[in-house]
Amino acid sequence: MAYVISEDCIACGACEPECPVGCISEGDIYVIDQDQCIDCGSCEAVCPTGAAHPEE
Structure with a gap:
């Protein structure tokens, strides 16, 4: 099951560089x-x- 980003995102960018596949x-x-x-x-x-x- 893939991950999702909810409306709680504050667009801080912390997640982007952590993704090993750049998705x-x-x-x-x-x-x-x-x-x-x-x-x-x-x-x-x-x-x-x-x-x-994780996507529900």
Whole structure:
């Protein structure tokens, strides 16, 4: 199951450099490419607001 970034994202950018496959990109909030995500959890570990989490 891929990770997602919720509306709680404050666009701080902490998650983007942590992704080992580069599937996080910036928009109004950060977005994870579901097709490239390898479900590693690196983004969740560094997100200060808990916006990055496994897709439910």
